[in-house]
Structures are given as C-alpha cells and as structure tokens.
Amino acid sequence: MGDGQYRVDESLHDRLNQIDEQATAAVESGDEDELRARLEELTRTVTEAGERLEDDDLSASDLMVPPGDLSLEEARELYSGDGLIPDIPV
Amino acid sequence: MAGLMGRANTIVKAKFSKLLDRAEDPGETLDYSYEKQLELLQNVKRGIADVVTAKKRLQMQAAQLEQSVVKLDQQARQAVGQNREDLARLALERKSGVQQQLQGLDVQIQQLEAQQEKLIQSEKQLSAKIESFRTEKEVIKAQYSAADAQVKIGEAATGIGEQMADTGLAIQRARDKTAQMQARAGAIDELTEAGTLTDFTSGGQTDLDRQLAQLSSTSQVDSELEAMKAELGKGDDQAELPAGGAESKPEGTAS
Numbered sequence: 001m002g003d004g005q006y007r008v009d010e011s012l013h014d015r016l017n018q019i020d021e022q023a024t025a026a027v028e029s030g031d032e033d034e035l036r037a038r039l040e041e042l043t044r045t046v047t048e049a050g051e052r053l054e055d056d057d058l059s060a061s062d063l064m065v066p067p068g069d070l071s072l073e074e075a076r077e078l079y080s081g082d083g084l085i086p087d088i089p090v
Numbered sequence: 091m092a093g094l095m096g097r098a099n100t101i102v103k104a105k106f107s108k109l110l111d112r113a114e115d116p117g118e119t120l121d122y123s124y125e126k127q128l129e130l131l132q133n134v135k136r137g138i139a140d141v142v143t144a145k146k147r148l149q150m151q152a153a154q155l156e157q158s159v160v161k162l163d164q165q166a167r168q169a170v171g172q173n174r175e176d177l178a179r180l181a182l183e184r185k186s187g188v189q190q191q192l193q194g195l196d197v198q199i200q201q202l203e204a205q206q207e208k209l210i211q212s213e214k215q216l217s218a219k220i221e222s223f224r225t226e227k228e229v230i231k232a233q234y235s236a237a238d239a240q241v242k243i244g245e246a247a248t249g250i251g252e253q254m255a256d257t258g259l260a261i262q263r264a265r266d267k268t269a270q271m272q273a274r275a276g277a278i279d280e281l282t283e284a285g286t287l288t289d290f291t292s293g294g295q296t297d298l299d300r301q302l303a304q305l306s307s308t309s310q311v312d313s314e315l316e317a318m319k320a321e322l323g324k325g326d327d328q329a330e331l332p333a334g335g336a337e338s339k340p341e342g343t344a345s
Contacts, residue, residue: 003211016095055215056219063099066095078101085101087105
C-alpha cells in the first residue's frame with residue numbers, strides 16, 4: 001500500500017500467496033522480524049515483476065500488500081475487525 | 091486465517107461500499123464520492139504540513155545538541171589543558187550522553203523524512219486518480235440510462251476508493267508516528283528544562299561552565315600579567331623588532 005498499483009502476471013500468484021501465508025504465520029506466532037521480512041519480500045516481488053499502472057488508472061485491485069513496516073500490532077488490527085484501515089471520510 | 095493481502099482488500103472494499111451506499115441515485119453517488127475525494131486530498135496536504143513541522147522541530151533540536159557536543163568537546167580540551175582531569179571527564183561524559191540523544195533524533199528525522207516522501211507520493215497518486223475520476227464521472231453520468239452505467243460506477247468508484255483508503259492509511263500512520271515523535275521531542279525539552287540533560291547552548295550556566303570559566307579567567311589574568319611584565323621589564327625593542335624587521339626585509343631583497 002502507498003506504492004501505487006501494479007499488474008502482476010498470473011504465474012506469480014502462487015508465489016505471492018505462499019509468501020502471504022508465511023507472513024500470516026508470522027503474525028500468529030508473534031514474530032515481528034519475520035513478518036516485516038515477508039512483507040518486504042511481497043512488495044519487492046510485486047514491484048520488480050509487476051507492471052506499474054499509471055497513477056490516473058482507476059482499475060480496482062484484487063489484492064493489497066500491506067505496508068512493509070507494518071507492526072505486529074497493526075497486523076493483528078487488520079484481522080480483528082477493521083481497525084487498521086481508517087474509515088473513508090463520510 | 092486468510093492472508094494479509096486478501097484481508098486488507100476485503101476491508102477496503104467494505105469501507106468504500108458503505109460510502110457508496112449513502113447515496114441513492116448513481117449520479118449523486120458519483121458527485122458525493124468526488125467531494126469526499128477532494129476532502130481527503132486536503133487532509134493529505136495538511137498531513138504533509140504536519141510531518142514537515144514535526145521534522146523541522148526535531149532538526150532544530152538536533153542542531154542544538156550538535157552545538158552542545160562541540161561546546162562540551164572544547165570544554166573538555168580546555169580542562170585537560172588546565173590539568174583538570176575531573177572536569178574534562180565530566181564534560182566528556184555529558185558529551186557522550188548528548189551524542190546518544192543525537193543519534194536517536196537522527197533516526198527519527200530519517201523516519202519522518204520517509205513518511206513525508208510517502209505522503210507526497212500518495213498525494214500525487216490521489217490527485218491523478220481524482221482527475222481521472224472527474225472525467226469518468228461525467229462520461230458515466232451522460233450515459234446514465236445505459237445498462238452498464240451501474241457497473242461502470244462500481245468500477246471507477248472502487249479504483250478511487252482503494253486509493254482513498256490507501257492514502258487514508260498513509261496519513262493515519264504518519265500522524266501516529268509524528269505524535270510519538272512529538273512526545274519524545276517534548277520529553278527532551280522537559281529534560282533540558284529540568285537540567286537532567288543540560289542545554290549548554292541556552293546561556294544558562296552549569297557548574298561545569300562556571301568552573302571552566304573561572305579556570306580560563308584565571309589563566310587569562312595570568313597570561314595578561316605575564317605580557318605586562320614582559321612589556322615593562324624588557325623595554326620596547328622586543329615589541330618593535332618583528333614589525334620593523336618584516337617591513338624592511340622585502341625592500342632589501344627586491345633589488
């Protein structure tokens with residue numbers, strides 16, 4: 001999140017899901033360093049292999065990579081309801 | 091447990107659909123959404139200004155601490171010169187304390203710099219998407235009766251909704267981080283005021299300052315005394331000789 005949108009080839013989906021699972025496991029076991037490492041790997045994989053969309057592109061994303069410096073606490077917030085992501089001004 | 095990526099996506103979509111549900115007529119939904127986007131953009135600009143302010147404050151504190159380091163170093167040298175190892179030690183201990191604070195500040199300044207960069211990027215992305223949304227909105231409104239208008243609204247709105255959520259998160263995190271740092275900057279100010287970490291640059295004299303000042307005034311008096319003794323005792327020759335010699339020498343060698 002915060003780095004723009006990328007279009008990634010389908011062949012990369014399995015790899016991304018695999019890293020995502022490892023990141024989720026890190027949240028469950030409370031390993032913050034591992035969580036950060038996996039999130040950074042996700043971001044790196046997407047930005048290196050993906051094709052950056054223009055800023056004015058309005059396509060919706062299928063997946064969102066959380067920020068690379070997400071803390072364990074923030075990651076838990078992501079699961080416990082929707083505390084992490086602020087409400088869109090209504 | 092679902093993956094982090096899917097979870098983030100689900101939440102963003104759910105949040106945005108709440109906003110879309112508020113308006114009944116699609117044209118109204120589009121205008122309403124557009125208004126919200128502009129509000130958020132203003133919010134991002136304020137967020138950037140807040141981060142810049144916080145960063146400036148930390149930079150000022152760092153500059154003050156750097157001056158302290160220089161001054162304490164000079165004081166330590168001065169004390170060593172006067173054979174006051176106890177004072178030199180004291181000055182060096184304080185210098186090391188100040189240097190540690192300084193390192194902490196430098197890390198925080200870098201973090202704020204990164205936050206600022208991120209927000210500027212978010213602002214750029216959001217501005218571009220808002221502009222694109224504005225154009226798209228008019229196109230969709232014009233073909234309002236067409237069957238696919240509803241679908242198009244969903245698409246355009248979701249794309250911008252993601253960016254809004256994304257940007258919203260960036261601002262919120264920047265605000266949190268800034269608040270933490272301001273608390274820390276405030277703590278340093280308090281410490282400075284309480285004298286725990288003396289601000290040597292503020293003009294307030296510490297015991298170390300006074301002792302060193304006394305030493306240096308004593309040594310200044312001594313050296314002035316010596317100079318006066320030399321002047322009176324040994325006559326004028328000594329003082330005039332170097333000046334006279336220096337002036338006549340070039341003339342002698344020029345020809």
